[in-house]
Amino acid sequence: MTSSLLTRSDWLLLIASVALLPWLYGSFWGSTGGMGEEVHIMVDGRELPPISLSKDQTLTIQGSIGPSVLEVANHGIRFISSPCQGKQCIHSGWHTHAGEFAACLPNRVALLITGRESRYDTFNY
């Protein structure tokens, strides 16, 4: 009876879909608490491929006046060295929230954190 309504593949698909529901729900509507998931790095107006914040690593980005070193750890990112004079990029510390952005202006290296759900659209400072 049922097999005439739906093929076996349809059943498999239906079961798979139901099993996927919790993941889909989390993926599209779930809260990430506004934490960032990816960081988009821009060098002198060119955007590099996005980098995941869940993989700890150290990145060296060639900017206009030299290398800026960025550390990705604990779902956040920070500048650890940059060839600028003021070191404001380093002083700004860790950036973890979706919507946060930071830059080393003299070196023209900027980063923007994105996530599925931004708790903040932008930041005032």
Added chain:
Amino acid sequence: MAADPATRYPGLDDGARPLRRPARALPLLLVLLLFVGGCSREELHHAQLFSFGTLVDISLWGASSTQAEHAERIIQEELQTMHRAWHPWLPGPLTETNRRLQTGSWFDCPPELLPLIMQAKRLYELSDGLFNPAIGKLVALWGFHSDVPPQGPPPEPAAIQQLLNQHPGMDDIAIDGKRLRSRNPAVQLDLGAFAKGYAVDRIIGRLERMGIKNAIINAGGDLRAIGRHGKRPWRIGIRNPRGPGVLASVELSGDESVFTSGDYERFYEYEGKRYHHIIDPRTGHPAAGVTSVTVIHDNAAEADAAATALFVAGPDGWYPVARKLGIKYVMLVDDKGGIHMNPAMAERIRFEITDRPEIIYSKPL
């Protein structure tokens, strides 16, 4: 997708080869998934530009891609024009104006500067001179007319006193139609406490004329937001002026600007002491007692000037200045970490830190 209706319903089939038939719901499911995945994010356009000596962060909600690209181009052009016109030390309209202000004679003001100077004069009067863009010489003396932060030592007290004795103020500038003249040769304009807000206002004006209704223009942390983020207001995180993370958040809808002046924006340290760029025109020294002042106000240029004036006025003096400037929402963080607010601001601010700070409420503004 162009499947015949009869073959879309498995129940109408004979069911003779169930194992080899592909799942017919699959294309539909895929299309549905693509739709769900695609719909929620296309509404927001986000871009960042290096300009105006800072990073400008643009958020547009509900604009078409064509509109967004056009807006980005216009913003880039506007910022470049204004940056060139208002730069306090690179040769251009402002340095030329400053050269002629020293002569004491009448001259034709560059048209791109006249409206700024007129508005700056008005805000100077309203703030009793605490917002004083005529002290360019003092800012330069402290070493802040440079792309690299100064290393110290701070200037000699005698050199500061000599400039103070000349009392440069915006009231020394006389305007006659399009012409300007300064009665005081010590007047040198530095529009740093004001130009960013003015630029943000101009860009918002351009966006509105393009038909964009929902946007945030954030120039290095100072912003104006119009409209909303779809069904909800725009949400702004206010960074902790000391240390990482977010101090508080505030929601904006309609048309509002959030501007913060802080001692951490431009500064240098010399022999363990911090010297920042917000110079008190009364003392000639960096204004003391305050870490940051955040102002919410409709107009960005006024918010920018007010944040500076209230920073200079300090924890004990900000209230009457805010009243005269017509500012309705103020939060001041003093150098001991105490937070001063008017009651209306306290209602809007949501603290995002675990240790609730000490809050000192003012009378209503």
